[in-house]
Amino acid sequence: MGLSFLAPLFLAGLIALGIPVWIHLIQRQRGQVVRFPSLMFLERIPYKSVRRQKIRHWLLLLLRSAALALVIAAFARPLLENDSAGGSGFLGAREVVILLDRSYSMGYGGRWDQARHAVRTTISELDREDRATLVYFDVAAHAAREPSTDHARLLSSLETAAVGAASTRYGPPLKLAQSILESSALPRKEVILVSDFQRVGFEDEVGVLLPEGTEFTPISVAGPGSSNLTVGGVTFRRQAFAGQTRVSVTARIVSRSPDPVEKVDVVLSVSDLVMERRSVDLEANGSATVTFDPVTVPGPFTTGTVSAGEDPLPEDNRFHFVLSPEEAVPVLVLDGGGSSSLYLRQALEIGSEPPFAVTVKRASQFRAADLSGSRVVVLNDASLPGGGAGDRIRDFVSSGGGLLVVAGDRTGWSAESADLLPGTIGSPVTQADRKGGKLGYLDYSHPALEIFSAPRSGDFTGARFYRYRPLEMNGSQGVLARFDDGTIALVEKRIAEGSVMVLSSTLDAVWNDLVLQPVFLPLVHQLIKHMASYRPPRAWATVGQVVALDQWNIGAVPGWEEAHPVVVTPSKQRIPLDVGRQGAFIQASEQGFFQVEEPDAGGRRLAVLAANLDPQESDLTPLDPRVISEAIGVGGNSGEVSPPPEATTPEDRERRQSLWWYLLATAFLLLATETVVANRLSRIAR
Amino acid sequence: MTVFRTEAQTETPGGSFLDPRVLARIDNLELLARTVVDGFINGLHRSPYVGLSVDFAEHRAYMPGDDIRWIDWRLYARTDRHFVKQFEADTNANFVLLLDTSGSMDFGTRGVSKLDYARFLASSLAYFSSKQRDRVGLVTFDHEVIDYVPPAVKHLNVVLNTIARLQPGGASALGPPLVKVTEALKRRGVLVLVSDLYEEPESVLNAVKNLRYRGHDVIVFHLLDRAELDFSFDKAAPFEDLETGERLPVVPDHLREQYRSLVQAHTAELSRRFSDNRIDYVLINTSTPLDHALFRYLSERQRLSRTR
Numbered sequence: 001m002g003l004s005f006l007a008p009l010f011l012a013g014l015i016a017l018g019i020p021v022w023i024h025l026i027q028r029q030r031g032q033v034v035r036f037p038s039l040m041f042l043e044r045i046p047y048k049s050v051r052r053q054k055i056r057h058w059l060l061l062l063l064r065s066a067a068l069a070l071v072i073a074a075f076a077r078p079l080l081e082n083d084s085a086g087g088s089g090f091l092g093a094r095e096v097v098i099l100l101d102r103s104y105s106m107g108y109g110g111r112w113d114q115a116r117h118a119v120r121t122t123i124s125e126l127d128r129e130d131r132a133t134l135v136y137f138d139v140a141a142h143a144a145r146e147p148s149t150d151h152a153r154l155l156s157s158l159e160t161a162a163v164g165a166a167s168t169r170y171g172p173p174l175k176l177a178q179s180i181l182e183s184s185a186l187p188r189k190e191v192i193l194v195s196d197f198q199r200v201g202f203e204d205e206v207g208v209l210l211p212e213g214t215e216f217t218p219i220s221v222a223g224p225g226s227s228n229l230t231v232g233g234v235t236f237r238r239q240a241f242a243g244q245t246r247v248s249v250t251a252r253i254v255s256r257s258p259d260p261v262e263k264v265d266v267v268l269s270v271s272d273l274v275m276e277r278r279s280v281d282l283e284a285n286g287s288a289t290v291t292f293d294p295v296t297v298p299g300p301f302t303t304g305t306v307s308a309g310e311d312p313l314p315e316d317n318r319f320h321f322v323l324s325p326e327e328a329v330p331v332l333v334l335d336g337g338g339s340s341s342l343y344l345r346q347a348l349e350i351g352s353e354p355p356f357a358v359t360v361k362r363a364s365q366f367r368a369a370d371l372s373g374s375r376v377v378v379l380n381d382a383s384l385p386g387g388g389a390g391d392r393i394r395d396f397v398s399s400g401g402g403l404l405v406v407a408g409d410r411t412g413w414s415a416e417s418a419d420l421l422p423g424t425i426g427s428p429v430t431q432a433d434r435k436g437g438k439l440g441y442l443d444y445s446h447p448a449l450e451i452f453s454a455p456r457s458g459d460f461t462g463a464r465f466y467r468y469r470p471l472e473m474n475g476s477q478g479v480l481a482r483f484d485d486g487t488i489a490l491v492e493k494r495i496a497e498g499s500v501m502v503l504s505s506t507l508d509a510v511w512n513d514l515v516l517q518p519v520f521l522p523l524v525h526q527l528i529k530h531m532a533s534y535r536p537p538r539a540w541a542t543v544g545q546v547v548a549l550d551q552w553n554i555g556a557v558p559g560w561e562e563a564h565p566v567v568v569t570p571s572k573q574r575i576p577l578d579v580g581r582q583g584a585f586i587q588a589s590e591q592g593f594f595q596v597e598e599p600d601a602g603g604r605r606l607a608v609l610a611a612n613l614d615p616q617e618s619d620l621t622p623l624d625p626r627v628i629s630e631a632i633g634v635g636g637n638s639g640e641v642s643p644p645p646e647a648t649t650p651e652d653r654e655r656r657q658s659l660w661w662y663l664l665a666t667a668f669l670l671l672a673t674e675t676v677v678a679n680r681l682s683r684i685a686r
Numbered sequence: 687m688t689v690f691r692t693e694a695q696t697e698t699p700g701g702s703f704l705d706p707r708v709l710a711r712i713d714n715l716e717l718l719a720r721t722v723v724d725g726f727i728n729g730l731h732r733s734p735y736v737g738l739s740v741d742f743a744e745h746r747a748y749m750p751g752d753d754i755r756w757i758d759w760r761l762y763a764r765t766d767r768h769f770v771k772q773f774e775a776d777t778n779a780n781f782v783l784l785l786d787t788s789g790s791m792d793f794g795t796r797g798v799s800k801l802d803y804a805r806f807l808a809s810s811l812a813y814f815s816s817k818q819r820d821r822v823g824l825v826t827f828d829h830e831v832i833d834y835v836p837p838a839v840k841h842l843n844v845v846l847n848t849i850a851r852l853q854p855g856g857a858s859a860l861g862p863p864l865v866k867v868t869e870a871l872k873r874r875g876v877l878v879l880v881s882d883l884y885e886e887p888e889s890v891l892n893a894v895k896n897l898r899y900r901g902h903d904v905i906v907f908h909l910l911d912r913a914e915l916d917f918s919f920d921k922a923a924p925f926e927d928l929e930t931g932e933r934l935p936v937v938p939d940h941l942r943e944q945y946r947s948l949v950q951a952h953t954a955e956l957s958r959r960f961s962d963n964r965i966d967y968v969l970i971n972t973s974t975p976l977d978h979a980l981f982r983y984l985s986e987r988q989r990l991s992r993t994r
Contacts (some may be wrong), residue, residue: 036925037790037800037914038884039934041948045941 006077006127006657013072017065057681063674070667074660093129095147095184097177098122098154101195102161103138103168104591105617106221108196108228109312112163114221115194119158122192122219123151133180134158137173138166139544147180165315165543165590167617168201174208174632181211190215191634196222199623200616202631209633216634218625227257229264229309230618231319232287236539238326238352239294245325246294251306253290255282256619264309268292270323271302280308300324301608303593315591316618320610321539322593328357329532332374336382336410337362343515344380344406344507347524354534356525368392375401375532381408381506390417398496402531407469408506420500422493423473429487436464436512440484446492448530449480451522458519465489467511468504499531540610541588549584549596549607563598565606570594745769780837780875781815781822783808784867785849788828788858789929790884795913796973801854803972804880804909807979808849811878814980816842820876824848827863828856837875857929860885860893867897874901878983883908884929887955895963905966905983908956910949912973917945 005011036042100119106112119134126132134144134154144157174191181189189211195201197220210216232252239246249268255261261282268275276292290306302323309317331348335341341360348356361370363382366389371377377393384390397403397420405411407425418424431437439460444453452458460481471488480501481490493500505511507524514520528534541547565577565584570592577596578585586594588611596607748757748768756770785808791801812822816839823837824845833848835841860881871877877897883890883906897904913919919938926933953969960967968982 032923033933034919034923034925034936035793035928037793037882037911037928039925039927039930039932040884041945041952042925042934042936042941044948045944 004079004127006079008076008127010072010076013075014069016072017068019068057677060674060678060681063670063677067667067670067674070663070670074663074667077657078659078663079657092187093127093131094188094190095181095186096122096126096130096132096190096192097135097147097180098132099135099137099141099173099177099191099193099195100158100161101138101168101193102136102164103198103201103617104163104165104315104613105168105196105198105313105620107163107313107315108226108620109223111196111221111223115196115219116158116161118194118219118221119192120155122194123154123158126151131184131186133177135173135176136161136164137169137176138164139169139172140166141173141176143176143180147184165611165613167544167614168195168198169203170195170201170628171203171208174210174628178208178210178632181214188215189213190217192217192219193625193628194219194221196220196620197623197625197628198617198619199621200619202623202628208631214634216629216632218628220622220625222620222622225258226620227255227259227261227311228313228316228618228620229261229282229311230254230256230316230615231266231306231308232615232618234306234319234321234539236321236323237294240326240352240355241294241296245297245323247297247323248291248294249304249306249321250289250291251308251319252287253280253282253308254287254615254618256285256621257282258284260284260286261309266290266306266308268295269305269307270295271298271304297323297325301595301605303608303610313618313620316613316615318591319540319612320591320593322537322608322610323539324537326352326354328355329376329528329534330357330374331359331376331378331528331532332370333358333360333378333380334363334366334382334385335360335380336408340381340408340506340508341378343509343520344378344524347515347521348528350521351525353536354529356528371396371401375534376404376528377401378404378406378528379411380406381410381508383410383412384414384417384420386414390414390420393417394420394495397498397500400497400533402498402528402533403500404527404531405500405502406507407471407502407504408508408511411469420493420495421502422478422491422500423471423488423502425502425504426470426472428467429470430467431465431485436466437468437483437485438465439463439481439489440486441482443480446480448526451526452519458522459517460519463512463514463517463519465505465512465514467506471502471504501527501531540612542614543588543591543611544614545611546585546587547609549586549609563600563606565596565598568595568597570611744772746772779820780871780873781812781820782837782867782871782875782877783812783822783824783845784864784877784879784881785824785826785852786828786858786860786879786881787826787832787852787854787856788882789855790858790882791909792854792928793882793911793914794972795911795918798972799854800882800909800911800972801852803970803976804907805849805852806976807907807909807970808878808880809846810976810980811983812842812845812849815876823871823875825863825867825870826852827867829859829862831863831866834870837871837873858882858884860890864893864897868900871900871902875903876905877902878905878907880907880909882910882914883956887952887959890956891959891963894960894965898963898965903966906956906960906968907979907983908953908967908969909972910953910969912971915946915949915971917942917949 098119100115106115123132123134129149131147131149132151132154133147134157135141136144144161145153148154173193177191181191191210191214193216195218197218230253232254234252235250237248237250239248251266251268253264253266255264263279264282266278266280275295278290278292280288280290282288304321304323305318307318311317333341333344345358345360348358359370359374363379363385366385368389371392374396377396384393393403394417403420405421409428411425413421413425442449442452442460444450452460465483468483468487468489471491473488473491478492478494479488479490480492481488483489487504489504491502505514507515509515538547565579566574567577567586568574570590578587584596586596586609588594588609591611591613594609594611595605596609598604598606745758745761746769748770752770758769758771761767761769785804787801791804792799794800794802808824812824816822819839821837821839822842822845824833824835825831826833826848835844835848858881860883867877879894894904894906917938919936922935922937924933925936957967957969968979970979970982
């Protein structure tokens with residue numbers, strides 16, 4: 001227990017303790033002023049040597065001084081308090097920043113209630129002059145209100161606070177505290193951090209340095225041990241079956257418990273219907289995967305949830321996702337006839353993510369109508385169709401379509417459409433080396449080739465190229481691949497919204513053996529997906545992310561913003577969809593499903609976004625708060641972890657403030673004694 | 687005539703000594719002076735200077751042998767008779783009171799301040815001198831001359847009125863006002879200085895001896911309250927200088943003896959120096975009856991007249 005004062009300014013009255021001494025030494029027998037004709041003679045007498053400087057009655061002096069000190073102390077309202085809660089005392093007002101962790105891990109057991117109680121106690125023990133700021137934080141931090149001495153409003157803010165859905169980051173709140181403290185002129189500064197101190201929330205480089213002299217008080221609400229089950233994520237395996245999409249869901253279950261967990265009930269729900277239950281055993285701090293039987297995706301925006309077991313932190317035991325039937329990418333292949341498109345067709349038709357709808361036609365039979373519904377045109381060893389076809393294909397490309405030109409013997413190009421190509425296609429060249437040439441350079445930074453950059457992600461070195469059509473062009477812009485002799489093998493040219501790619505060799509087994517290589521299939525898929533501007537639909541987002549609906553391919557339809565769609569949040573709030581020039585955006589602020597509806601069309605769903613908690617936050621492993629205190633530059637005794645304060649009742653608080661009664665009573669006793677003693681001494685003196 | 691006496695005073699040798707506290711009840715200074723003087727003594731007094739005067743006294747018929755310069759020709763024109771003017775200067779002297787009214791004179795512990803006492807004393811002396819047909823004048827001063835009533839036979843009332851109006855105040859300094867008095871009084875006379883003389887003996891004497899060197903007979907009444915002499919205060923208190931306002935914490939018990947010795951040394955030094963310069967010096971305790979002071983004065987005057 002420590003002692004502080006509710007009204008420390010009264011202690012300035014201790015200066016009055018000098019009054020009795022002054023009376024004794026200077027004015028002890030001071031009476032009325034004697035008006036005397038002249039001090040001429042008196043001033044000649046060395047008066048300092050007289051006895052008035054002596055204190056005759058030490059007992060009286062002590063009694064008076066003690067009584068006065070007690071009265072002053074009583075007025076200062078002494079308060080007995082816990083050592084963890086420091087009052088202003090003599091040292092002046094404090095600038096106190098209370099950082100309250102509201103990340104979803106604080107929902108574990110009774111941590112949130114403990115944390116709120118700790119903050120409530122801290123606020124109630126602030127001195128009236130202390131200025132306080134209550135900062136809530138998870139991945140971001142915001143102050144409940146400006147720094148204020150109105151502690152009651154802080155308490156009311158605390159009553160309405162709730163655990164959030166985001167993860168923990170200690171950097172933002174500490175930076176906010178730094179800025180608040182740096183702008184404060186109060187003499188004492190203190191940061192109180194109330195959290196469960198998860199290790200995952202701390203970054204080595206927080207970039208925060210609290211002002212010198214700042215006291216840092218961490219209050220940990222983390223218990224001695226914790227166990228937590230988490231659905232760490234799901235993966236999907238899609239299959240096309242009878243014109244429908246079937247999806248096999250595999251969930252990853254993680255146990256963060258020091259003990260093994262047996263028979264964890266894992267449930268797959270689709271459209272709020274339980275589809276399958278599985279039981280799984282988990283080792284201590286182990287994980288397991290559960291693969292469910294394939295389920296048919298009945299339609300767009302089918303919602304699904306995997307849940308696993310029960311524990312004190314139930315929020316991360318669920319994982320939400322959204323599935324839609326896969327839409328095939330339409331591809332139009334124009335060739336010169338024969339079997340030149342055999343490998344290409346086969347490669348595309350076995351694509352599942354996404355599937356490709358391949359249409360093969362002779363180039364001579366090309367009609368403008370064939371372009372409608374196509375997203376990519378492959379001119380496979382064929383000349384550009386005559387007539388206005390060149391213009392229509394240019395329009396097709398300009399509006400976002402893709403054109404892949406596979407150069408072969410039959411490839412011809414009219415001069416009018418030469419601007420579509422990145423260069424001029426030369427006559428066929430046969431490699432002098434009978435072994436053929438190889439690809440000597442690939443631009444792995446290109447989005448279409450990026451997936452091949454990792455080791456063992458696609459071997460191009462096995463492909464042999466015996467014949468090719470050299471491509472003459474100025475510069476090397478857009479070159480994606482070259483043969484080992486330096487000639488261009490693959491090049492891209494962007495035209496407005498679309499792109500044109502030229503492969504200088506064929507996609508059959510005559511001019512090269514690329515089609516026989518394992519890398520052929522993914523290469524073709526990647527090139528077509530790239531030119532079709534294909535983006536896989538995202539099944540979920542993490543809380544805190546801002547999702548652009550069209551870029552995530554989860555339901556955006558051009559022009560839909562004119563329907564004034566609204567977003568129904570998981571907590572059933574209806575808010576207008578944020579539609580801007582860059583598209584429509586949803587901020588995943590909580591866990592669950594965000595549904596975009598069209599009010600004018602009877603609530604027709606335009607898009608659905610599943611939002612899940614950050615699985616990292618499920619790791620409740622605590623961090624030693626001293627690591628934080630060292631990182632933010634507070635030394636000394638700061639950083640010692642304080643336990644959450646015990647609950648105090650009004651009676652208890654009153655009892656801790658009742659010292660002044662005793663002080664005042666003692667002072668009166670002393671004054672009474674002083675009166676008796678003074679009278680006796682006076683009588684004796686007479 | 688009513689004479690106010692107290693039991694204590696009847697024990698004082700010399701007879702009808704008047705208690706200043708009783709005199710203080712008399713508002714009219716002339717009455718007071720008459721009470722004091724008529725009840726006291728009609729002593730002889732002679733002007734220290736025999737000469738002409740401009741103060742007209744009366745006419746008398748011309749007699750042969752009279753100086754024709756004193757025939758009043760205007761009266762002759764009206765009455766066709768010869769009268770000669772008689773002047774009082776023939777027998778009277780200048781008597782000028784020099785009264786200190788500085789702030790320190792406003793002190794008194796027995797209901798009568800030093801200034802009150804000085805007022806009674808000056809009035810009595812003025813009245814007495816007037817009865818002796820002396821020309822009475824008055825100079826009041828603190829560190830400079832405040833009032834100046836030129837000496838004249840008929841100026842008694844003016845002098846008494848001026849004395850009645852006196853207000854204490856100001857710092858005292860004998861030098862400057864007495865220099866002016868020296869310049870103003872061309873005619874030799876009797877000068878009575880009434881003051882508490884809170885200055886160094888050296889500077890007091892320097893101020894007074896100029897008057898003496900001009901031929902005046904100077905009598906110094908050094909007025910001090912009894913408390914100033916015996917320092918009979920008992921409680922410690924801050925003492926405030928009446929003239930400067932300066933304060934000094936004083937414990938009388940521990941200062942009394944030193945104070946007394948300092949005052950005694952001061953008065954002894956004054957007495958010695960005045961005596962050396964043939965200046966009458968009378969130390970008066972204002973608690974003593976007024977006629978005691980008058981007696982001292984007249985005794986001195988008689989001594990002077992005998993030696994002159």
